[in-house]
Amino acid sequence: MTLPNKIIYIIHQPKTTTRINIDRVSVEKFIIDADTGSDDAVALLIALRNPKIDILGITIASGNVPMKQGVINAFSTTELCGKKIDIYAGAEKPLTRDYIEIYSLEEFIKHVHSRDPASASGQCVHGVDGMGDIGITPKTMDIQKKSAIDYLVSSFNEQPNDITLVTLGPLTNIAQAINKDPSISSKVKHCYVMGGTSDGSGNVSAAAEYNIWVDPEAAQTVFNSGMQITMVGWDNSYKYAMLREEEIEKVKSINTKYADFVVDIQKTLRELTLETYGHDGFDLPDPITMAIAIDNSIIEESQQLHVVVDTRDGITRGQTIVDYFDAENGEQNIRVVTKSSKEKFMELLMDSVR
Numbered sequence: 001m002t003l004p005n006k007i008i009y010i011i012h013q014p015k016t017t018t019r020i021n022i023d024r025v026s027v028e029k030f031i032i033d034a035d036t037g038s039d040d041a042v043a044l045l046i047a048l049r050n051p052k053i054d055i056l057g058i059t060i061a062s063g064n065v066p067m068k069q070g071v072i073n074a075f076s077t078t079e080l081c082g083k084k085i086d087i088y089a090g091a092e093k094p095l096t097r098d099y100i101e102i103y104s105l106e107e108f109i110k111h112v113h114s115r116d117p118a119s120a121s122g123q124c125v126h127g128v129d130g131m132g133d134i135g136i137t138p139k140t141m142d143i144q145k146k147s148a149i150d151y152l153v154s155s156f157n158e159q160p161n162d163i164t165l166v167t168l169g170p171l172t173n174i175a176q177a178i179n180k181d182p183s184i185s186s187k188v189k190h191c192y193v194m195g196g197t198s199d200g201s202g203n204v205s206a207a208a209e210y211n212i213w214v215d216p217e218a219a220q221t222v223f224n225s226g227m228q229i230t231m232v233g234w235d236n237s238y239k240y241a242m243l244r245e246e247e248i249e250k251v252k253s254i255n256t257k258y259a260d261f262v263v264d265i266q267k268t269l270r271e272l273t274l275e276t277y278g279h280d281g282f283d284l285p286d287p288i289t290m291a292i293a294i295d296n297s298i299i300e301e302s303q304q305l306h307v308v309v310d311t312r313d314g315i316t317r318g319q320t321i322v323d324y325f326d327a328e329n330g331e332q333n334i335r336v337v338t339k340s341s342k343e344k345f346m347e348l349l350m351d352s353v354r
Contacts, residue, residue: 035063035169090148132267196320213318
């Protein structure tokens with residue numbers, strides 16, 4: 001049963017009747033920027049299914065998949081959830097780099113090790129379509145005519161300090177919006193970034209997480225913009241949002257279309273995990289970021305720190321350098337999440353698929 005956003009109580013008093021409007025749910029306005037692969041789709045589902053979140057719009061950039069495929073996947077996810085959300089096409093390539101599609105893990109690793117400055121898709125991880133290649137397509141698509149960049153600029157100018165921004169992919173769209181109007185940095189209520197790592201680990205190279213690696217120049221622009229940012233690094237995902245076989249079965253046992261969707265679209269990632277690491281499972285970096293944006297109590301430990309993005313080509317390209325001991329005496333520009341509650345994350349995930 002769906003409860004109304006507001007309940008009207010009528011209080012009877014002698015000779016008067018007073019009508020009082022009481023908010024049933026305190027709603028937070030979100031704009032979500034994504035490169036819609038399989039984990040982005042789960043993060044979108046979490047937000048779409050949460051009564052506390054009003055998604056004003058979804059902006060798409062290239063990353064896990066090319067931007068146009070990311071738009072398709074975003075529509076598939078909103079359609080599954082029975083929601084009509086404005087979706088905006090954004091950047092097709094990083095700020096200063098080329099972007100190429102790579103479909104095999106072997107070729108992706110070869111590309112990274114070559115130190116080629118071009119960025120590459122994550123289709124070897126998420127499938128050619130980004131959704132596990134299980135044939136998910138939306139019935140209809142109505143893409144907004146306004147570009148993602150113009151939408152971001154106008155939204156934060158029209159509703160300053162009222163909209164939370166959640167970024168799930170490379171930060172190209174956000175950087176382009178800041179370059180167009182630097183004033184929006186101070187008008188974002190708060191920005192939650194899935195990107196980087198707080199412990200020096202990497203999932204593309206020895207040092208870099210994928211979203212930052214794809215467009216390090218964009219990440220540098222956003223991190224240096226003065227925007228209030230919480231960084232949820234990949235280390236939070238593999239430590240606190242890794243689903244093993246038992247937890248996957250627990251999700252599937254809910255037996256809803258949402259639970260099936262969350263698991264089924266991870267098909268390519270599960271196969272890759274089994275082949276590479278010898279166990280069944282997958283981690284959910286974008287969903288734990290979305291969960292934290294919705295419920296900050298999932299954060300168990302965080303620090304306000306100076307973070308620098310390495311934009312040089314080489315083994316450290318895209319590394320988020322976290323200055324724990326203030327060695328650089330730099331601005332403490334980022335709240336870095338270092339520990340999260342897996343129990344609370346799983347509880348929110350399970351609630352979203354019921």
